[in-house]
Structure formats: structure tokens, C-alpha cells
Amino acid sequence: MKTNDVILQTTSKVVFFMIVLFAIHLFFAGHYNPGGGFVGGLMTSGAIVLLLLAFDIKTVVKGFPIDYIILVGIGLLFAVGTAAGSLLFNIPFFTHAFGDVTLPVLGKTSLHTAMLFDTGVYLVVIGVTMTIIQTIGESE
Amino acid sequence: MINLLILPLLIPLVTATVLIFLTKSVGAQRVISVISTIGTLAASIVLLLTVKNEGIQTINVSSWEAPFGITLVSDMLSALLVTTTSLITLCVILYSFRSIGASRERFYYYSVIQFLLVGVNGAFTTGDIFNMFVFFEVMLMASYVLIVIGGTKIQLRESIKYILVNVISSALFVIAVALLYSVVGSLNMADISQRIAEIGQLPILTVIAVLFLIVFGLKGAIFPLYFWLPGSYYAPPVPVLALFGSLLTKVGVYSILRSYSLFFYHDQAFTHELLGILAIITVIIGGIGAIAYWDVKKIIIYNIIVAVGVLVYGISVATEESYKGMVFYTIHDMIIKAALFLLIGVMIKITGTSDLRKMGGLMKKYPLLGWTFLIAAFALAGIPPLSGFVGKLLIVRGGFAEGEYVSSLIVLLSSLVVLYSVIKIFMNGFWKAPKEYPGEDSQPVTFLWVPGAILVLTSILYGVGAEVMYPIISQATDALVNPTIYIDAVLKE
Numbered sequence: 001m002k003t004n005d006v007i008l009q010t011t012s013k014v015v016f017f018m019i020v021l022f023a024i025h026l027f028f029a030g031h032y033n034p035g036g037g038f039v040g041g042l043m044t045s046g047a048i049v050l051l052l053l054a055f056d057i058k059t060v061v062k063g064f065p066i067d068y069i070i071l072v073g074i075g076l077l078f079a080v081g082t083a084a085g086s087l088l089f090n091i092p093f094f095t096h097a098f099g100d101v102t103l104p105v106l107g108k109t110s111l112h113t114a115m116l117f118d119t120g121v122y123l124v125v126i127g128v129t130m131t132i133i134q135t136i137g138e139s140e
Numbered sequence: 141m142i143n144l145l146i147l148p149l150l151i152p153l154v155t156a157t158v159l160i161f162l163t164k165s166v167g168a169q170r171v172i173s174v175i176s177t178i179g180t181l182a183a184s185i186v187l188l189l190t191v192k193n194e195g196i197q198t199i200n201v202s203s204w205e206a207p208f209g210i211t212l213v214s215d216m217l218s219a220l221l222v223t224t225t226s227l228i229t230l231c232v233i234l235y236s237f238r239s240i241g242a243s244r245e246r247f248y249y250y251s252v253i254q255f256l257l258v259g260v261n262g263a264f265t266t267g268d269i270f271n272m273f274v275f276f277e278v279m280l281m282a283s284y285v286l287i288v289i290g291g292t293k294i295q296l297r298e299s300i301k302y303i304l305v306n307v308i309s310s311a312l313f314v315i316a317v318a319l320l321y322s323v324v325g326s327l328n329m330a331d332i333s334q335r336i337a338e339i340g341q342l343p344i345l346t347v348i349a350v351l352f353l354i355v356f357g358l359k360g361a362i363f364p365l366y367f368w369l370p371g372s373y374y375a376p377p378v379p380v381l382a383l384f385g386s387l388l389t390k391v392g393v394y395s396i397l398r399s400y401s402l403f404f405y406h407d408q409a410f411t412h413e414l415l416g417i418l419a420i421i422t423v424i425i426g427g428i429g430a431i432a433y434w435d436v437k438k439i440i441i442y443n444i445i446v447a448v449g450v451l452v453y454g455i456s457v458a459t460e461e462s463y464k465g466m467v468f469y470t471i472h473d474m475i476i477k478a479a480l481f482l483l484i485g486v487m488i489k490i491t492g493t494s495d496l497r498k499m500g501g502l503m504k505k506y507p508l509l510g511w512t513f514l515i516a517a518f519a520l521a522g523i524p525p526l527s528g529f530v531g532k533l534l535i536v537r538g539g540f541a542e543g544e545y546v547s548s549l550i551v552l553l554s555s556l557v558v559l560y561s562v563i564k565i566f567m568n569g570f571w572k573a574p575k576e577y578p579g580e581d582s583q584p585v586t587f588l589w590v591p592g593a594i595l596v597l598t599s600i601l602y603g604v605g606a607e608v609m610y611p612i613i614s615q616a617t618d619a620l621v622n623p624t625i626y627i628d629a630v631l632k633e
Contacts, residue, residue, distance in 0.1 A: 073160035080154055086143070093146045095203040 005054065012054035019047035027122055037118035041125025048126075049133060057137055068130040075123030082117040144190060145197045145214040147183035148222045148261045151176055156254035166245045173233055173250040180257065181226040188219045192612060196619065196629035198267065206631050207331040213267035213630055216616035217467060221264045221394060224471050227598065228386050228478045229257050231591035235482050236379045238584040239489065244290050244377075252289070256282035256383065263391050267630055269320065270327045272395065273313050276359070280306050283388060286380045287372065298375035305368040309358035316351040323348070330630035333402045333623050341406035349404035349411045353396065353418075360392020362452055363422040366445050370429065373441045378485030381437070385444050386478035390470060393451045397466070400455055401620040408458060416456035420547045422449030423554045430561035434496045436484045436569070439561050440477070443520065446554055447473045453551055454535040457542055463617040465534025468609070472527040472602060476520050479595035480562070483513045486588045487569055490580045496565060501574030509589050510570040516596050517566055519603065521559035527603030528555075 027040030051060050086095045098112035155176035162168045191197055197214040200206060214222070233253060240249060259279025266272045284306075288299040321327060323344055324335040336345060354365065361369040373384055396415075404411050426445030433439050451473070454466030484494075486509055491499045503510040515526070522528030532555065539548030602609065619626040 069160060073157055076157040076160070080150070080157060084150060084154070087146075087150075090141060090143070092199050092201060092203045093143050093150075094201045 009054045012050050016047050016051055019050065020044060023047065027118070030118055031112060031114065037121030038125055041122040042129065044122075045126045045129035045133075048130060052133065052137070057134065061134075066130075068127045068134065070127075072124050072127035072131070075120045075125075075127060077120070078123065079117050079120030082113055082120065085113070142199060144183070144187055145199055145212055145265060146201075148180050148187065148226060149258055149265065151180045151183060152254040152257040152261070156251045156258065159251035159254065160248070163246055163248060163251075166242060169245065169250045170233075170237055173254065174230070176254070177226065177230045177233055177257070180261075181223070181230055184219065184223040184226045184261075187214060188216075188223050191216050191219045192615065196626070198630050207326055207328045210271050211267040211328060211330070211630055212265050213330075213626070214265055215619045215626060215629070216612060217394075217397075217619065218264040220467070220471055220612070220616055221390070221474075222261050224474050225257065225260050225264070225387055228474060228595070229253065229383065231478065231482065231595050232379045232383050235382070235485070235588060235591040238587050239485065240377060240379055241290075247289055248285070249289060252282050252285045253383070256286065256387075258282075260387050260391055264394060267329050268327055269317055269329055269332065273310070273317060276313065276391070277310060279388070279391065280310065283384065286383070287376045289380075290377065292375075295375045298372045301368055302372040305358060305372075309355055312351065312358075313355045316348060316355055319344075319348050319351065328630070329398070329402060330627040334627050334631070336403055336406070337623075341404065345404065346407050346410055349400070349407075350414070352399050352404075353411075353415065356392045356395040356399070357418070358392075360389045360396065360452075361422075361445055361448055362418050363425050363449070364418075366422065366425065366448075369445065370438065370441050373444075374437055378481060378488065382478045382481035382485070385441065385481050386474045389444055389448055390451075390474055393448060393455075393470065396452060397455050397620070401458070401463070402623050402626060405458070405623070412456045412458050415452060416544070416547060419449050419453035419456055420550050422446075422452065423550060424449075427554050427557040431557060435494050436487060436496055436499075436565055437494050439496075439565060440480050440484060443480075443558060443561065444477060446558055447477070450532065450535065450551055450554065453547065454538070457535070457538045457544065459538045459542060460617060460621045461541065462535050462538025463620045464613050465531045465536075465538060467531075467613050467616050467620075468534060468606075469528070469531025472519070472531050472599065475595050475599045475602065476516055476528065479516050479592050479599060480513075480520065482588070482592035482595065483509065483516060484565070486585060486592065487513075489583045489588060490585060491575075491577050492579065496568045499569040499575070500572035501570070503570040504574045506585060508593075509585065510566070512589065512593050512596050513570070514566055515600065516592075517559070517562035519596070519599050520562055522555050523559075525604055527599045527606075529603065530606045 023040045023043035026035035026043060027037060030036030048060065048064065083094045086093055096113045098110065100108055100110050102108050155173060159169055159172060187197070191214055199212050201210045201212060233250070256279055259275050259282055262275035263272055263279060266275055284299065284303055287302055288295050320332065324332050326332050326335060357365040373381055376384070400411065400415065423446055426442050426449055429442030430439055430446060433442065451466055451470055454462045454469065487499065487502065488494050490502065493499065519526035519528050522532045536548045536552055539551065
């Protein structure tokens with residue numbers, strides 16, 4: 001018997017965007033407030049898992065045609081690249097740089113290379129979580 | 141360049157990441173992993189020479205000053221071990237080309253090997269106790285994958301045991317670090333050493349010392365914590381086994397050496413006595429195992445335990461001479477164990493079995509393999525011009541100088557047992573009447589023999605060139621005998 005989950009699917013679609021926005025907020029808050037790449041990534045994959053619950057794997061893969069293992073690789077490259085950038089300037093490995101930059105829309109913003117590293121963490125966390133869930137979900 | 145000592149960690153890390161993108165093309169994976177491992181080896185040799193000329197190299201990661209940030213320290217000991225590790229990994233990768241099989245190669249095999257290299261090199265290089273835990277985990281995670289990759293029944297069974305034991309020992313490691321941190325309030329190894337020297341070794345620190353011994357003993361397989369090793373190491377294919385047998389237990393031994401020479405050297409009557417007793421029982425247990433089996437893999441696996449016992453005995457004597465012997469023997473043992481595993485791997489490929497009683501007469505058709513194995517066997521037992529001799533000689537002389545006659549004699553006699561066990565392989569496998577093995581002609585014997593032969597050659601050069609190596613080994617033991625050298629290099633006082 002096929003159940004009708006129209007309520008679940010409709011609310012998931014709305015709630016998905018709220019969760020993703022909250023995850024991005026957590027990610028950007030990381031430097032001055034609780035949050036950061038790890039919890040942001042986990043929350044983002046939580047949003048995708050909600051879609052997996054409401055729909056099926058094929059539909060979600062169609063919506064997000066991402067190879068999550070490649071995502072892990074990209075995240076690692078971000079993290080290693082940020083850390084190894086200091087090799088170019090002959091300063092100790094992993095030394096970060098920061099400063100205030102005036103951006104066109106946002107105005108005066110303080111930027112830090114730790115943010116790039118955190119992006120790596122964010123991508124790796126999403127990649128690993130989704131790989132685990134999809135692999136277990138697909139195996140018979 | 142101030143970042144030189146990060147290169148043996150960074151190159152394999154970047155390679156491992158890049159290899160994730162290339163799983164479909166086995167050829168590209170092979171080329172990249174060989175080139176980058178040669179790069180790692182070159183970087184570690186440059187590092188070795190730099191340490192030799194300019195003394196201990198340190199780097200404060202992220203530019204935070206010594207006790208507050210993570211410091212990576214490369215003294216002679218760690219530079220030597222990093223170089224040896226890189227060489228062994230290179231040979232194992234070469235060996236894997238024709239032996240591991242495409243199904244494993246497509247499942248991130250080379251990537252995981254690079255991660256293992258990151259973990260081992262990192263554990264040898266770090267100067268921070270919690271960072272050492274992290275590198276242990278990097279190494280162990282990679283080893284979990286390597287032990288289970290391929291998914292045969294025996295691998296699944298043994299990997300469950302292996303993971304269970306290591307998860308427990310890792311939890312103990314965290315508890316031990318937490319206890320140590322609550323007592324001394326620092327994680328930087330040089331700073332910990334300095335603070336322990338200030339307050340003296342309180343009873344709680346001796347308890348922590350024993351806790352560390354349990355943790356590192358589980359990783360390094362000393363008695364009575366060796367029980368998981370013979371079964372777990374029997375499961376994975378030969379190249380993985382060679383990596384495990386030569387690298388993983390030595391990381392445990394290195395950690396015991398580091399912590400017992402840098403932190404817990406104030407109450408030697410208790411801690412080092414305990415270490416000595418456990419070491420001798422380890423040697424005996426390993427010896428019994430090595431004689432008992434008729435399975436080539438099992439015999440060499442029990443020889444790992446004998447070697448761990450000898451090394452830990454060298455630590456327990458704790459004189460300059462025994463440390464020298466111990467360092468000498470560690471490097472010899474890493475190289476020769478990898479060589480032996482690769483050579484018996486060729487034997488298993490030819491005969492299709494690891495049971496000695498089903499082998500025989502290989503000498504007639506494969507004389508080069510036979511003689512290489514014989515040299516490796518003699519080196520393992522420590523017959524003079526070869527590399528096992530000097531290390532054991534120094535360890536035993538150190539023992540006699542301290543008046544520990546019985547235990548030193550046991551270490552000496554263990555050589556006979558080791559010799560008997562490997563000569564048993566030689567006599568039963570290479571002598572006797574030749575037999576017919578189905579499918580032996582299709583095996584790439586010469587190709588597989590070369591990496592083992594490279595390692596045996598290195599071992600011969602290492603043994604014959606002991607005179608050249610001696611000052612380098614002395615430099616490595618300086619920081620062990622006199623921790624202030626290490627502390628001054630890190631804290632720059």
C-alpha cells in the first residue's frame with residue numbers, strides 16, 4: 001500500500017530552507033560566537049537527511065547531483081591548501097592572516113583565512129555524513 | 141626553509157587527497173603515489189642531513205610560541221625513523237603494483253597508504269602529547285581500512301578484534317593524557333618534562349607512567365598486551381602486513397621510548413624495572429610462538445614480538461649504550477621485517493600456500509630469491525657483518541654493564557631461537573625436493589622480488605656501514621640520555 005505523505009513532503013520543503021539558513025548562520029558565526037564548520041556542516045547534512053526521509057534516495061540524488069566523496073576531497077584540499085599557503089611566504093606552517101577589508105555591499109568586514117580552513121571542515125563534514133548515510137541506505 | 145620538517149607529513153597528505161579524485165584510473169594512482177613517496181623520501185633525507193648539520197629542528201605551527209601552540213620537533217631519532225618509514229612505504233607501494241589486485245586498488249588503497257604514512261611520520265615528528273594521540277588515530281584509522289579492504293571473511297573477523305582493542309587503547313590514551321594534564325597542566329612534551337623535573341616524580345606520575353605503558357604496550361604488542369597481534373596481522377594481504385609489521389608496532393615502541401626517556405625517568409627503580417620484566421617475558425613468548433608454527437606468516441609475526449621485547453629491554457636498561465643499541469636495532473628491525481614479509485609474500489605467491497610443509501625446493505628455480513631470503517634471515521638473527529648485530533651487541537653490553545646478567549643472556553639466547561625459526565623457513569621452503577605448484581609460472585616473481593631485495597640491500601649497507609652510522613646514532617641518543625637538549629631546543633632558552 002502506498003501511503004500519502006503530502007504533509008510531510010510539503011513541510012520538509014519549507015523546513016529544509018530554514019535549516020540550511022540556520023546552518024549557514026552557524027557556520028559564519030563560528031569566529032565570535034558558538035558555531036563553526038563542524039556544527040554547520042552537520043546541520044546542513046541534517047537538512048538533506050530530512051529530504052531523504054520525506055522523499056527517496058533517487059529523488060534527492062536528482063536534486064543534489066553531488067558525488068559526496070569528491071566533496072570530501074575538495075574540503076581536504078581547502079584545509080590543506082590554507083595551511084600550506086604559509087609555505088609560500090616562508091612562515092611557519094598553518095600561520096593565518098587576517099585584516100579588515102571594505103567589500104562593495106557588506107562594507108567594512110574583518111576577514112580571516114581561518115574561514116577558508118573552516119570551509120574545508122564544512123565540506124568534509126557534509127561529505128562524510130552524506131557518504132555514510134547514502135552508502136548504508138543503498139546497500140541491501 | 142623553516143617548514144622543511146613538515147614536508148614528510150604534508151607531501152603524503154596532499155597526495156592522499158589528490159588520489160581521492162583519481163579512483164577510476166589505477167595507472168594514474170600508481171604513478172602519483174610512487175612519485176610523491178619518492179618526494180617524501182627525498183624530503184626526509186634532506187631533513188636528516190639538516191638535523192645532522194644544524195641540530196634539532198623545531199617548528200611552532202601557526203607561529204604560536206612553544207608551550208602554547210603545537211610544536212613539531214625533529215631530532216635525529218625522529219628524522220631517522222621518518223626516513224626509514226618513507227623508504228619502507230615506497231618499497232611496499234612498488235610491491236603492491238603486481239600483488240594487491242585491481243579491486244582493492246580501485247577502492248582507495250593507495251590513498252589510504254598515504255594517510256598511514258601521514259600518521260606514522262606525524263607520530264614520529266610531533267612534540268605535543270595530544271597531537272601524538274591525533275596522529276595515532278590517523279594511523280589507526282588508515283590501518284583499520286587496510287586491514288578490512290577486500291572484505292574476505294577472515295579479514296572481517298580479525299578487523300573486529302583489531303578495532304575493538306585499538307578503540308579501547310585509544311580511550312585509555314585519552315584518559316592518560318587527561319590525568320597527565322590535570323597534574324602538570326601542559327601538553328607540550330618539552331614543557332611537561334620540565335615541569336615533572338620541577339615537582340619530582342610524584343606517585344600519581346608513576347601511575348600515569350604505567351598507564352602510558354599499558355596504552356603504548358597495546359599498540360606495540362608487549363606482554364601481556366600482545367594477544368591481538370598474531371591473529372589480526374595474519375588477516376590482511378602481504379604488502380599491508382609488511383607495512384603493519386614494520387611500522388605500527390614500532391610507533392608504540394617509539395612512544396614508550398619517548399615518554400620514558402623524556403617524562404618518567406625520575407623513579408626508574410619502579411617503572412624501568414617493570415619495563416624490563418615485561419620485555420623479557422615478551423621475548424620469551426615471541427620466541428615460543430616463532431618456533432611453534434609451521435606457517436611462514438605466523439613465524440615472522442611472532443618474530444615481531446621478539447623484536448619488540450628486545451627493543452623494550454633496551455629502553456628499560458636506560459643507559460647511553462643500551463639506548464644506542466635500541467635505536468640502531470629499531471631501524472634495522474623496521475627494514476628487515478618489511479623485507480622478510482615481502483620475501484615470504486613472494487614464496488606464498490609462488491606456492492599458493494603459507495604452510496611450510498607444503499613448500500619445498502624453491503632454490504632450484506629461484507636461487508636469487510633464496511639467497512636474498514637467507515641474507516635477510518641472517519641479518520634478522522644478528523650475524524656479524526649484517527645489521528642486526530651491532531644493535532643487539534650494544535643492548536646486551538648495556539645490560540651486562542648494569543649487572544642484569546640473566547635478562548641479557550635471555551636476549552642473547554633469543555637470537556638462536558630467531559635464527560632457528562627463520563632457518564626453518566629456509567630449509568623447508570628452499571631446500572628439499574622440488575615440487576610442482578599450479579600456476580607458478582604466471583606469477584611476477586622478479587618484479588615482486590625487487591622491493592624486498594632493495595630493502596635487504598639497504599640492510600646490508602646499514603650493517604656494513606655501522607661505522608658511518610655510529611655518530612648519527614649517537615646524536616640520536618643524546619636527547620634521550622639528556623632531556624635538557626630536547627627541552628632547550630623546543631623552549632629556546
